[in-house]
Amino acid sequence: MAGIGFELKKLFARKGVFAGAYAYGYAAIICCGPMLLGMALLFCAAFIAQLAGAALETRELLNACITISLLVALTVSGAFSLLVTRYVSDMIFAKSPERVMASLLGSTCIAIAIGGVLYGIFLLFAPVSLFCRVLCLSLFCESVFVWTEIAYLTAVKNYRQILTAFAASLAIAMGTGAVLTLVLHLDPLPCLLFSVVLGYGIMLLRYLWILLKLFPYSGEDPYQFLRARREYPQLAPCGFLLNIGLFAHIVMMWFSPRGEQIKGIFYHCADYDMAAVFAFLSVLITTVNYVVAVEVNFYPKYRTYYALYNGGGAITDIEPAGREMLSVLAREIRYSAMRQLFCTVLFIVFGSAVLKALPLGFSDAGLGTFRILCVGYGLYAIGNMLMLSLLYFCDNQGALICCGVFAAVSIAATLASLFMQAEYYGDGFALGAGAFALCAAVRLIKYTSALPYHLLCSEKSMLHAKGENA
Structure with missing residues (x-):
């Protein structure tokens, strides 16, 4: 970025x-x-x-x-x-x-x-x-x-x-x-x-x-x-699993009791598909805001911190720079998460009213699914921010674990919801996104708490740091 x-x-x-x-x-x-x-x-x-x-x-x-x-x-x-x-x-x-x-x-x-x-x-x-x-x-x-x-x-x-x-x-x-x-x-x-x-x-x-x-x-x-x-080696499967977790629940719902055959091998679940599309829009603001916030506010601190390591800076300079860098990152993630929460509430309250007024044929069950998916995509947006932050610090293994948890929980929970009543549709993805956000948060806190160790003992981290300071 x-x-x-x-x-x-x-x-x-x-x-x-x-x-x-x-x-x-x-x-x-x-x-x-x-x-x-x-x-x-x-x-x-x-x-x-x-x-x-x-x-x-x-x-x-x-x-x-x-x-x-x-x-x-x-x-x-x-x-x-x-x-x-x-x-x-x-x-x-x-x-x-x-x-x-x-x-x-x-x-x-x-x-x-x-x-x-x-x-x-x-x-x-x-x-x-x-x-x-x-x-x-x-x-x-x-x-x-x-x-x-x-x-x-x-x-x-x-x-x-x-x-x-x-x-x-x-x-x-x-x-x-x-x-x-x-x-x-x-x-x-x-x-x-x-x-x-x-x-x-x-x-x-x-x-x-x-x-x-x-x-x-x-x-x-x-x-x-x-x-x-x-x-x-972790980056390719990381990207693949992220998209599997993000989209697999939509395809699985095509074959649920609410799914319908359009013609031949083409299926859809009209209520769920529309709910997913409109709910996904709620994360775009946060996604863009995170890119802006991290690049404008966090990156200068990040670059200064790594420059001190590569340039032989004194420990009395490195430690305050590290604390300031992590403080800025925590602040920007917290602000972005709060904005996502605000957007999610707006979509749930006003989005439901708008969708009900539009001639889209949304049923009460479809509106309920929309609200659940808004929560799910909000949690996904937060988890994605945290996962990208792991990649910023070159914790590719941690990012892969988080994406794997996201895909596995989302698929397993969605599969389980297919055997439940229709009002539970969307809960599987929300659970997967919640597990994604929780796993990424725990991993980021744990990794950054020992950041000097990872920088000094990981050859890849040092190479990454040199690249960032070009």
Whole structure:
């Protein structure tokens, strides 16, 4: 996150409300851009399909095609995101920018090859036309590429182009979908699916163009980044397990008593799916706020502390610097957790009223699930902040343990809830997120209480510290 931090510091140094708005907008698009684009395209496509008079089954198939493609892409790319981020950081520190774009191509090729084969087999049995199957596979490939690009965009300082790319992708995609379905009166399913693919394609190419200006491709070995797996073996499974814990409960609910078969192998649980989407929005504010707070307030203290170790600072300087660094970290995490609590309460109170007023067909059971999931995603946001803080101190093993606990408890508790009454749906994910937050908090407190020991006795920590002080 160091790259984004430099730009955020410049933005917050400016005077005026708009500078702060730009800073938070920049952080939001960098951290959550593809997810926000996916949600926006999903809702806009559904709205256009309804205006076009599409049948309920067609609208549900469209929703399933987009949702499944994005979930598979997020899960597959998650296995590479943390590893690639670490590798890019190392290459920038080593002044080897020529290897950066090569690693982007290599990681996306591997992710698309693995996920593409599995998802392609699934699509062979999909109850849609061949053209729609090709579009679903294309959306998966584009999503993997875009999510991987996010790890590299943190080094880009031209936030205006990033924001423009996001807005253009959404506008062109929905404009194309509206023309094809509302003006030309073509089949809504393939046309709107094509418009979503077009939107992600524009974002992919625009982000790639921005990255190539900063990191020109020089023909380096695209799979050289895999050597980082030997040095950081915990990062790939950590990212994968995090996404499993985050999304597995949604898929499991498709096969619950409340789940319904749309057509063929496509299933959904309408109330639960919508509740999960709206509840997930409650964590975006905290996610962005954490990035801003840590990069602007915590990182300078962090860098000073490590500089004293590497520069031969006196113990009388190191100890106060360490206490100040941990004090700032605790303060920012506490403030972010309080903001998340406030957002969760707002979503539960006002979000429930809004969802009940909207013509979305939310039942009382669905609203209850929404409230439970708001709590669950709030706990996830806090746990994710703590886990990222562990990675900041290079406690990769601790982060892996926390993500493993999150995935295991979330899946096991969700499975158990399938045999209970409907009002308990969502409790499994909330329990998993709570275990995630608790485990990460205990691990972070324990690790930072012996931070000098880890710094002096861990070779990897020393290498990490040197990299951060570049």
